[in-house]
Amino acid sequence: MILDKGHWNEYLDKTVNNHRKIYGVDMVELAKEYGTPLYVLFEDIIKENYKKYENALEKEYPHHLICYAVKANTTFSVPKLLAKLGSGADVASEFELQFALDAGIPPEKIRANGNCKSEYYLEECIKKEIIINVDSEEELEVINSIAKKLGTCAKINLRLAGFPLGHITSTAITTSGEWSKFGIDIKRANSVFNKVLELDGLIPNGLMVHLGSQITDIGAYYTVLDTLINLSKEAKKIGFEMNEINLGGGLGIKYFEANDWNTIKIKIKNTNKENYTWANEFIGYEYNQESNDLKWIGEELFCPYTPDTFIRELFNKKYSANITFKKKLQEIGSPKFVIEPGRSIVGNAGVTITQIGRVLTTPLKENLIHVDAGVNFHTFGTAVPEQLHRIEIANNIEEVNPFETFVAGNLCFTGDLLCKIKNKLLRKPEKGDYLLFYDTGAYSDFFASNANLFPRPAKVMIAKDGTHKLIVKREDMFEEFHRELDWRSDLERLKYH
Numbered sequence: 001m002i003l004d005k006g007h008w009n010e011y012l013d014k015t016v017n018n019h020r021k022i023y024g025v026d027m028v029e030l031a032k033e034y035g036t037p038l039y040v041l042f043e044d045i046i047k048e049n050y051k052k053y054e055n056a057l058e059k060e061y062p063h064h065l066i067c068y069a070v071k072a073n074t075t076f077s078v079p080k081l082l083a084k085l086g087s088g089a090d091v092a093s094e095f096e097l098q099f100a101l102d103a104g105i106p107p108e109k110i111r112a113n114g115n116c117k118s119e120y121y122l123e124e125c126i127k128k129e130i131i132i133n134v135d136s137e138e139e140l141e142v143i144n145s146i147a148k149k150l151g152t153c154a155k156i157n158l159r160l161a162g163f164p165l166g167h168i169t170s171t172a173i174t175t176s177g178e179w180s181k182f183g184i185d186i187k188r189a190n191s192v193f194n195k196v197l198e199l200d201g202l203i204p205n206g207l208m209v210h211l212g213s214q215i216t217d218i219g220a221y222y223t224v225l226d227t228l229i230n231l232s233k234e235a236k237k238i239g240f241e242m243n244e245i246n247l248g249g250g251l252g253i254k255y256f257e258a259n260d261w262n263t264i265k266i267k268i269k270n271t272n273k274e275n276y277t278w279a280n281e282f283i284g285y286e287y288n289q290e291s292n293d294l295k296w297i298g299e300e301l302f303c304p305y306t307p308d309t310f311i312r313e314l315f316n317k318k319y320s321a322n323i324t325f326k327k328k329l330q331e332i333g334s335p336k337f338v339i340e341p342g343r344s345i346v347g348n349a350g351v352t353i354t355q356i357g358r359v360l361t362t363p364l365k366e367n368l369i370h371v372d373a374g375v376n377f378h379t380f381g382t383a384v385p386e387q388l389h390r391i392e393i394a395n396n397i398e399e400v401n402p403f404e405t406f407v408a409g410n411l412c413f414t415g416d417l418l419c420k421i422k423n424k425l426l427r428k429p430e431k432g433d434y435l436l437f438y439d440t441g442a443y444s445d446f447f448a449s450n451a452n453l454f455p456r457p458a459k460v461m462i463a464k465d466g467t468h469k470l471i472v473k474r475e476d477m478f479e480e481f482h483r484e485l486d487w488r489s490d491l492e493r494l495k496y497h
Helices: 006-011 027-034 043-060 077-084 094-102 119-127 137-150 186-198 218-237 258-269 307-316 325-331 343-349 477-481 485-495
Strands: 012-014 020-022 038-042 064-069 088-091 110-112 131-134 154-161 202-208 244-246 285-288 293-296 336-339 350-361 367-371 391-393 403-408 417-425 434-438 458-462 468-472
Touching (some): 006 012, 020 027, 027 350, 027 434, 043 343, 064 077, 094 110, 094 119, 119 154, 137 186, 137 202, 154 186, 154 218, 202 218, 218 325, 307 325, 307 343
Parallel strands (some): 038 458, 064 336
Antiparallel strands (some): 285 293, 391 434, 403 417, 458 468
């Protein structure tokens, strides 16, 4: 099975010497210029994704705000680019907050998230009149106390959880179900409305929910929206202002075409017969005793929606009581609709280039290639083992001799696998070849670290006309070790000896 590259097909070409070219840029030469591993972002794809949201919302519901989820890719060039397009920001720490402000995003377009916000973070939000998505009942008291100390009030949304959603994505990135470290229990919502009104340092603004990440089933959104609309009506009866409905983010991207992804899931299901997952690990499935069958419960890597088609269906499809979401918003006074997308803006706008250092087999004769990037630079697979990307050898791309293999990183532990699922390449790779991972614009460096003291990679941004520039430099020895005070002291001593 040679995988369809989906939306990338329109940007792909090849050079005269059979190197992969994207937006007119030779990926092999780019890797040689900037070194590997290398993150590559495509400016025009980011813009296109944002504009799909903006144009669709402008048509369907003009009273809206798009807040880019900074955590999805914390490269400064990204929020800076989006700020120019009118985007707001979803931030999850005081550091992301400063990042967004420095990128030019105004405070009124920022929403503050986080399940364990520091008092400094809350204080900065209150001073700057940033709306805080409150994550727990206990946080209400803290925010009220800080606001009163500052002699002002804090504007808040209540973030809710406890929805009966089942398996809507991988459990590691589900954030709104009955097992969640986030949000206020929906069963206590009415009680919390009253509590907010009793605290004179708080100004109620609306309700918020974030389902999780890589959500591909629009039915899950309808489930929570129905609850939010009904709770909004209850809240308004007692004077809790409902100026905003915030749906968070979470819309998935298409890592694979539907047929390719279904074929992969079937192979995973039969992994004990085909050695399709590392060590025959059972990934993504759960055994259902009632039906005596296997049920997929992991992350879905095919998504039928793009940002614009998602918004159109979300607002116009009739669901509960045969009424559209747009109509239901109008019934509660047409509050501002806020959405906090991350992955669906940057996920399919990036690739990662690594270089192959070894091509060998395991003691069980399974093919294994080693690349110069560990899971610390390709990180979401550590939390979501079924995470998988389309990969391709970037040089000699026309040579065809299909080769199935696992891909391992360069860190000194066995779990350092860039994906735990076997990949199919067009040919057997060789030492020195470059390996291209598609759709890595979101969360690839989310857990980035200096494991084994490897420096964190560089990042390059490519414009529509094919020009490219370095936007994040690779760490050098001093930048990597500079927090080590003894090392710095010894360095100074040797320098002046």
